[in-house]
Amino acid sequence: MIFVNGTKRTLVVTLAKKIIVLSIITVWLFSLFPGMGTVLDLQNYLNATYRGSLADKQKMVDNANASIELYKVVNDYLNSLK
Amino acid sequence: MNILLLLTAILLIYISGFLAYVFLGHFFNKLSDLNFFLRIATYWTFGLGAISLQLLLLSWLKLGWNLWLLDLPWILLLVAYLYRHKIKKPAFDLGLLLSFVLLIFITVHLTFSTLSVPVWDWDGWGIWNFKAQAFFLEGRIPLAFLSDPVLKAYSHMDYPLLLPLSQVWIYRHLGYINTELSKIIFPLSYFSLLCFFLGGLYQYYKKIGMPLLLTISLALIPSLILQSQTNYADLILAMFLSGGLIMAFLWIEEKDIGYLLVSFLLLALSAWTKNEGLLIYCYTSLAILVVLLFQRRKKQIGQLLAISIISSLLWLPWYIYTRHFHLSSENWFSNINYIFIKSNLWRFSVIIKSLYNLLLNKNMWGWFWLIFVATFLMNISKKSKDLIYYLFIIGWIALYVLMYFFTVYDLSWHLDRSLDRLTIHFLPISAFLVSITLIKLWIVKKYEKV
Numbered sequence: 155m156i157f158v159n160g161t162k163r164t165l166v167v168t169l170a171k172k173i174i175v176l177s178i179i180t181v182w183l184f185s186l187f188p189g190m191g192t193v194l195d196l197q198n199y200l201n202a203t204y205r206g207s208l209a210d211k212q213k214m215v216d217n218a219n220a221s222i223e224l225y226k227v228v229n230d231y232l233n234s235l236k
Numbered sequence: 237m238n239i240l241l242l243l244t245a246i247l248l249i250y251i252s253g254f255l256a257y258v259f260l261g262h263f264f265n266k267l268s269d270l271n272f273f274l275r276i277a278t279y280w281t282f283g284l285g286a287i288s289l290q291l292l293l294l295s296w297l298k299l300g301w302n303l304w305l306l307d308l309p310w311i312l313l314l315v316a317y318l319y320r321h322k323i324k325k326p327a328f329d330l331g332l333l334l335s336f337v338l339l340i341f342i343t344v345h346l347t348f349s350t351l352s353v354p355v356w357d358w359d360g361w362g363i364w365n366f367k368a369q370a371f372f373l374e375g376r377i378p379l380a381f382l383s384d385p386v387l388k389a390y391s392h393m394d395y396p397l398l399l400p401l402s403q404v405w406i407y408r409h410l411g412y413i414n415t416e417l418s419k420i421i422f423p424l425s426y427f428s429l430l431c432f433f434l435g436g437l438y439q440y441y442k443k444i445g446m447p448l449l450l451t452i453s454l455a456l457i458p459s460l461i462l463q464s465q466t467n468y469a470d471l472i473l474a475m476f477l478s479g480g481l482i483m484a485f486l487w488i489e490e491k492d493i494g495y496l497l498v499s500f501l502l503l504a505l506s507a508w509t510k511n512e513g514l515l516i517y518c519y520t521s522l523a524i525l526v527v528l529l530f531q532r533r534k535k536q537i538g539q540l541l542a543i544s545i546i547s548s549l550l551w552l553p554w555y556i557y558t559r560h561f562h563l564s565s566e567n568w569f570s571n572i573n574y575i576f577i578k579s580n581l582w583r584f585s586v587i588i589k590s591l592y593n594l595l596l597n598k599n600m601w602g603w604f605w606l607i608f609v610a611t612f613l614m615n616i617s618k619k620s621k622d623l624i625y626y627l628f629i630i631g632w633i634a635l636y637v638l639m640y641f642f643t644v645y646d647l648s649w650h651l652d653r654s655l656d657r658l659t660i661h662f663l664p665i666s667a668f669l670v671s672i673t674l675i676k677l678w679i680v681k682k683y684e685k686v
Binding site: 171172174175178179181182183184185186187188189190231232235 | 366369370373374384387449450452453456457458459461598599600601602603604607610674677678
């Protein structure tokens with residue numbers, strides 16, 4: 155390919171830049187896949203444990219490092235309104 | 237039936253946002269140049285702001301949350317608009333259509349996974365969703381509830397109400413509490429965040445391929461996906477902050493005041509979402525003001541001040557209300573004194589070490605933050621004018637480090653409970669800067685072929 159305003163050097167630099175950009179995006183995208191597995195695992199874990207009952211909420215509160223009393227205060231308040 | 241009611245609630249949020257956007261468009265012509273993606277995202281964000289402030293106002297005026305009062309104003313305004321205007325068919329090419337479909341596909345997947353898990357983790361349940369349920373059951377925002385000394389200590393009654401009131405909107409239209417369905421707000425906010433990101437890059441680059449690839453790279457970051465499911469307010473905040481800052485970027489690039497107005501309205505809505513939003517609203521205002529002062533652009537300083545005053549009307553009423561009734565449970569400024577600083581300097585090393593370990597966690601971010609550092613160094617070596625944007629992000633991180641330094645909670649506990657969520661706030665705009673650097677590197681100067 156012949157360029158009027160460009161040179162072979164600019165062609166090489168341009169190609170090199172494109173390869174760098176595509177490599178960076180490829181690394182970015184592929185580095186995300188191991189973590190995606192964690193996200194999916196977590197959903198299964200949540201589905202298995204947190205299905206809404208008060209007993210299950212204990213696990214949720216434990217997970218939050220908070221006291222179950224905290225949950226009870228809030229839950230009792232809501233029940234008093236219903 | 238539930239799904240129809242849910243769709244009605246969502247549609248009305250989009251309609252209210254559309255009407256707010258149209259209203260602004262009357263005064264600022266440039267807004268009509270926003271591309272399709274930016275518009276869709278703006279409708280949703282303005283809509284969340286409009287309906288949450290509507291609920292707050294109706295409660296304060298003691299008018300109640302009757303569905304007629306909630307929906308009729310928007311329906312009448314829409315009819316009035318349609319009577320006087322023809323809806324233009326958006327200019328769409330195949331590339332844009334495919335990009336839009338792809339974003340919807342990613343979001344649909346997330347929607348199913350989000351709605352299939354209940355509200356989990358303490359803040360999601362005990363702070364944000366709890367308030368939504370209590371407000372719905374009370375039919376208003378009762379001061380007695382907000383002032384309850386026990387609840388105040390647990391549920392931070394001074395926190396802004398955009399998220400709980402948006403969930404009240406869903407409950408009100410469903411007619412009952414459904415915590416799982418009310419989480420629909422999160423995937424739609426994730427979708428809007430991606431639309432802001434793609435729309436911002438497309439507005440800048442004018443081509444769709446590379447922006448789409450970079451948007452997918454952001455969309456798949458595991459930590460972002462996780463935060464879209466928890467009922468924490470951090471994803472919503474990230475959406476407002478990144479939308480506001482992308483609009484500020486477009487204002488700097490295209491010099492139109494309309495972008496600045498939308499930017500500050502979105503930043504003001506971030507202050508109406510979480511307290512960190514107020515911090516970044518003030519930080520951004522100050523950063524832009526300093527730059528304008530250095531450049532001696534007097535006219536734009538005046539515009540900035542006017543827009544700051546107008547936009548502060550969105551968050552200031554709630555801020556004054558909480559201060560007036562002493563709703564805050566802790567004094568965040570109590571540690572800001574010389575003695576505390578002198579005896580707690582060790583905290584800096586703990587915070588920075590935690591941040592370092594978090595950002596290098598490949599399972600949460602992939603190698604994104606390494607790429608961020610690499611593009612930052614690239615900009616330093618080229619002495620690029622974009623360095624100022626990177627410095628803005630570094631200043632933002634420094635602010636968060638200071639926030640942890642002065643925290644009134646146990647430092648390790650506080651870091652453990654919130655650092656990953658707070659990182660989400662500046663993730664999208666950092667990814668946007670990385671994308672701009674990569675796009676600039678990608679752009680080829682045009683040669684004449686013989």
